[in-house]
Amino acid sequence: MWRSLARPVCNCSSLLVRSYNTKVKTKPLPSFRLPSSRSTFAPLGVKSVGRPGPPPTQAQTQSSGSGSAPAPKDRARRDEEITAAYITFVDENGELHRNVRLENALQQFDRSRYFLIEVDPTARHPVCRLFDKKALFEKAKQSKKKKTTTPESVVKEIVFGWNVSPHDMGHKLNKARQFLDKGNKVKVEIVSKKGQASVTRSDQQETMAKVVAEMEEYKLSKPPKLAGSSCFMQFERK
Structure with a gap:
Protein backbone atom coordinates (compact mmCIF):
# COMPACT_ATOMS: atom_id res chain seq x y z
CA MET A 1 0.00 0.00 0.00
CA TRP A 2 2.70 2.53 0.95
CA ARG A 3 4.64 1.73 -2.19
CA SER A 4 1.67 2.52 -4.34
CA LEU A 5 1.26 5.91 -2.65
CA ALA A 6 4.97 6.88 -2.96
CA ARG A 7 5.19 6.37 -6.70
CA PRO A 8 2.86 9.25 -7.64
CA VAL A 9 4.79 11.61 -5.31
CA CYS A 10 8.13 10.73 -6.88
CA ASN A 11 6.73 11.14 -10.35
CA CYS A 12 5.41 14.60 -9.49
CA SER A 13 8.74 15.79 -8.04
CA SER A 14 10.70 14.59 -11.07
CA LEU A 15 8.32 16.43 -13.38
CA LEU A 16 8.79 19.69 -11.42
CA VAL A 17 12.60 19.44 -11.65
CA ARG A 18 12.52 18.84 -15.40
CA SER A 19 10.19 21.75 -16.05
CA TYR A 20 12.42 24.13 -13.99
CA ASN A 21 15.59 23.11 -15.84
CA THR A 22 13.97 23.80 -19.18
CA LYS A 23 12.99 27.35 -18.13
CA VAL A 24 16.25 28.41 -16.41
CA LYS A 25 19.38 28.52 -18.54
CA THR A 26 22.63 28.77 -16.67
CA LYS A 27 25.21 31.28 -17.98
CA PRO A 28 28.68 29.92 -18.74
CA LEU A 29 31.48 31.09 -16.43
CA PRO A 30 33.83 33.71 -17.90
CA SER A 31 37.12 32.35 -19.11
CA PHE A 32 40.19 33.37 -17.15
CA ARG A 33 43.53 33.56 -18.88
CA LEU A 34 46.65 33.22 -16.81
CA PRO A 35 49.42 35.76 -17.45
CA SER A 36 52.49 34.69 -19.33
CA SER A 37 55.77 34.05 -17.57
CA ARG A 38 57.09 37.45 -18.70
CA SER A 39 54.39 39.39 -16.88
CA THR A 40 55.20 40.85 -13.49
CA PHE A 41 52.96 41.52 -10.57
CA ALA A 42 53.37 44.51 -8.29
CA PRO A 43 52.17 44.58 -4.68
CA LEU A 44 48.98 46.42 -3.94
CA GLY A 45 49.50 50.18 -3.85
CA VAL A 46 52.86 49.94 -5.70
CA LYS A 47 53.22 50.82 -9.38
CA SER A 48 55.13 48.48 -11.60
CA VAL A 49 58.41 50.04 -12.72
CA GLY A 50 60.27 48.91 -15.82
CA ARG A 51 63.79 49.59 -16.92
CA PRO A 52 64.83 53.27 -16.57
CA GLY A 53 65.05 55.02 -19.90
CA PRO A 54 67.56 57.67 -20.98
CA PRO A 55 67.32 61.07 -19.30
CA PRO A 56 65.03 63.58 -21.02
CA THR A 57 66.45 66.19 -23.36
CA LYS A 145 81.00 102.31 -8.07
CA LYS A 146 82.45 102.76 -11.56
CA LYS A 147 79.06 103.70 -12.94
CA THR A 148 78.63 106.42 -10.32
CA THR A 149 78.87 109.85 -11.91
CA THR A 150 82.20 111.52 -11.21
CA PRO A 151 82.58 115.32 -10.99
CA GLU A 152 84.84 115.27 -14.04
CA SER A 153 81.98 113.95 -16.18
CA VAL A 154 79.60 116.77 -15.19
CA VAL A 155 79.53 119.85 -17.42
CA LYS A 156 78.10 123.03 -15.90
CA GLU A 157 76.89 125.91 -18.05
CA ILE A 158 77.42 129.63 -17.56
CA VAL A 159 75.42 131.95 -19.85
CA PHE A 160 75.52 135.72 -20.27
CA GLY A 161 75.01 138.28 -23.04
CA TRP A 162 77.43 140.18 -25.20
CA ASN A 163 76.52 143.44 -23.48
CA VAL A 164 77.22 142.04 -19.99
CA SER A 165 78.61 144.54 -17.52
CA PRO A 166 82.06 143.96 -15.98
CA HIS A 167 80.42 143.34 -12.58
CA ASP A 168 77.98 140.71 -13.93
CA MET A 169 80.73 139.02 -15.91
CA GLY A 170 82.91 138.83 -12.78
CA HIS A 171 80.02 137.29 -10.83
CA LYS A 172 79.33 134.68 -13.54
CA LEU A 173 83.00 133.74 -13.87
CA ASN A 174 83.36 133.41 -10.08
CA LYS A 175 80.53 130.86 -10.21
CA ALA A 176 82.40 129.07 -12.99
CA ARG A 177 85.53 128.93 -10.81
CA GLN A 178 83.55 127.30 -7.99
CA PHE A 179 82.38 124.55 -10.34
CA LEU A 180 85.90 124.06 -11.72
CA ASP A 181 87.40 123.80 -8.24
CA LYS A 182 84.95 120.97 -7.48
CA GLY A 183 86.23 119.08 -10.50
CA ASN A 184 83.41 119.91 -12.91
CA LYS A 185 83.85 121.11 -16.43
CA VAL A 186 82.38 124.52 -17.33
CA LYS A 187 80.87 125.56 -20.63
CA VAL A 188 80.70 129.33 -21.11
CA GLU A 189 78.09 130.53 -23.57
CA ILE A 190 77.84 134.15 -24.73
CA VAL A 191 74.57 134.94 -26.51
CA SER A 192 72.61 137.81 -27.99
CA LYS A 193 69.67 138.54 -25.70
CA LYS A 194 66.44 140.16 -26.72
CA GLY A 195 66.17 143.87 -26.03
CA GLN A 196 69.94 144.40 -26.04
CA ALA A 197 71.80 146.38 -28.67
CA SER A 198 73.64 144.38 -31.30
CA VAL A 199 77.42 144.26 -31.16
CA THR A 200 80.03 144.23 -33.86
CA ARG A 201 82.33 141.34 -34.60
CA SER A 202 85.27 143.24 -33.06
CA ASP A 203 83.25 143.72 -29.84
CA GLN A 204 82.58 139.99 -29.78
CA GLN A 205 86.27 139.23 -30.19
CA GLU A 206 87.10 141.61 -27.32
CA THR A 207 84.54 139.98 -24.98
CA MET A 208 85.84 136.49 -25.77
CA ALA A 209 89.41 137.59 -25.10
CA LYS A 210 88.36 139.01 -21.70
CA VAL A 211 86.77 135.72 -20.66
CA VAL A 212 89.83 133.70 -21.67
CA ALA A 213 92.12 136.13 -19.81
CA GLU A 214 89.98 135.96 -16.63
CA MET A 215 90.06 132.15 -16.68
CA GLU A 216 93.74 131.73 -17.52
CA GLU A 217 94.41 129.61 -14.39
CA TYR A 218 92.22 126.87 -15.91
CA LYS A 219 92.64 124.76 -19.00
CA LEU A 220 90.82 125.95 -22.12
CA SER A 221 89.71 122.51 -23.34
CA LYS A 222 87.54 123.94 -26.15
CA PRO A 223 88.59 127.30 -27.60
CA PRO A 224 85.98 129.98 -28.36
CA LYS A 225 83.84 129.14 -31.37
CA LEU A 226 81.29 131.44 -32.98
CA ALA A 227 78.01 129.89 -34.13
CA GLY A 228 75.78 132.58 -35.55
CA SER A 229 75.35 135.24 -32.87
CA SER A 230 76.51 132.95 -30.05
CA CYS A 231 79.89 131.84 -28.78
CA PHE A 232 80.87 128.65 -26.94
CA MET A 233 84.01 127.80 -25.00
CA GLN A 234 84.79 125.19 -22.34
CA PHE A 235 87.16 125.10 -19.37
CA GLU A 236 88.35 122.37 -17.05
CA ARG A 237 90.77 122.07 -14.17
CA LYS A 238 94.45 121.77 -15.09
Missing part, protein backbone atom coordinates in the same frame (compact mmCIF):
# COMPACT_ATOMS: atom_id res chain seq x y z
CA GLN A 58 66.51 69.89 -22.61
CA ALA A 59 63.41 70.49 -24.76
CA GLN A 60 61.53 67.86 -22.75
CA THR A 61 62.66 69.22 -19.39
CA GLN A 62 62.35 72.98 -19.87
CA SER A 63 59.02 72.91 -18.06
CA SER A 64 60.33 70.65 -15.27
CA GLY A 65 61.99 73.36 -13.20
CA SER A 66 61.13 74.32 -9.67
CA GLY A 67 58.45 76.80 -10.71
CA SER A 68 60.09 79.77 -8.96
CA ALA A 69 60.00 83.33 -10.27
CA PRO A 70 62.03 83.93 -13.49
CA ALA A 71 65.42 85.56 -13.30
CA PRO A 72 65.79 89.29 -14.02
CA LYS A 73 66.78 90.12 -17.60
CA ASP A 74 70.10 91.68 -16.55
CA ARG A 75 71.60 88.43 -15.14
CA ALA A 76 71.74 84.68 -15.73
CA ARG A 77 69.41 82.17 -14.07
CA ARG A 78 70.60 80.74 -10.76
CA ASP A 79 69.54 78.09 -8.24
CA GLU A 80 65.77 77.42 -8.42
CA GLU A 81 65.43 79.84 -11.35
CA ILE A 82 67.08 77.24 -13.62
CA THR A 83 64.34 75.57 -15.68
CA ALA A 84 66.11 72.39 -16.85
CA ALA A 85 65.65 69.19 -14.82
CA TYR A 86 69.09 67.80 -15.84
CA ILE A 87 72.26 69.91 -15.92
CA THR A 88 76.02 69.66 -16.36
CA PHE A 89 77.30 70.57 -12.90
CA VAL A 90 80.67 72.26 -12.29
CA ASP A 91 81.51 72.11 -8.57
CA GLU A 92 83.65 74.46 -6.46
CA ASN A 93 86.81 72.51 -7.44
CA GLY A 94 86.11 72.89 -11.15
CA GLU A 95 85.20 69.21 -11.59
CA LEU A 96 82.59 68.44 -14.25
CA HIS A 97 79.60 66.22 -13.45
CA ARG A 98 77.39 65.38 -16.41
CA ASN A 99 73.70 64.51 -16.48
CA VAL A 100 72.93 65.56 -12.89
CA ARG A 101 69.43 66.24 -11.63
CA LEU A 102 69.04 69.88 -10.66
CA GLU A 103 67.43 68.99 -7.34
CA ASN A 104 70.39 66.74 -6.51
CA ALA A 105 72.96 69.35 -7.53
CA LEU A 106 71.33 71.95 -5.26
CA GLN A 107 71.95 69.61 -2.31
CA GLN A 108 75.65 69.08 -3.02
CA PHE A 109 77.03 72.48 -1.95
CA ASP A 110 76.77 75.11 0.77
CA ARG A 111 73.82 77.28 -0.28
CA SER A 112 74.85 80.04 2.12
CA ARG A 113 78.22 80.40 0.38
CA TYR A 114 77.62 79.62 -3.31
CA PHE A 115 75.23 80.38 -6.14
CA LEU A 116 74.60 77.77 -8.84
CA ILE A 117 74.57 79.91 -12.00
CA GLU A 118 73.60 78.80 -15.50
CA VAL A 119 76.58 79.78 -17.68
CA ASP A 120 75.61 77.97 -20.90
CA PRO A 121 71.84 77.60 -21.35
CA THR A 122 72.19 76.47 -25.00
CA ALA A 123 73.75 73.08 -24.17
CA ARG A 124 71.65 69.89 -24.25
CA HIS A 125 72.06 69.79 -20.49
CA PRO A 126 72.74 73.44 -19.50
CA VAL A 127 76.15 74.02 -17.94
CA CYS A 128 75.79 75.38 -14.40
CA ARG A 129 78.72 76.46 -12.26
CA LEU A 130 79.22 77.40 -8.61
CA PHE A 131 80.16 81.02 -7.86
CA ASP A 132 81.17 82.42 -4.51
CA LYS A 133 78.50 84.82 -3.27
CA LYS A 134 80.96 87.15 -1.54
CA ALA A 135 83.07 87.51 -4.69
CA LEU A 136 79.98 88.24 -6.79
CA PHE A 137 78.74 90.89 -4.37
CA GLU A 138 82.15 92.58 -4.33
CA LYS A 139 82.27 92.57 -8.13
CA ALA A 140 78.78 94.08 -8.35
CA LYS A 141 79.77 96.72 -5.79
CA GLN A 142 82.86 97.72 -7.78
CA SER A 143 80.86 97.84 -11.01
CA LYS A 144 78.25 100.07 -9.40
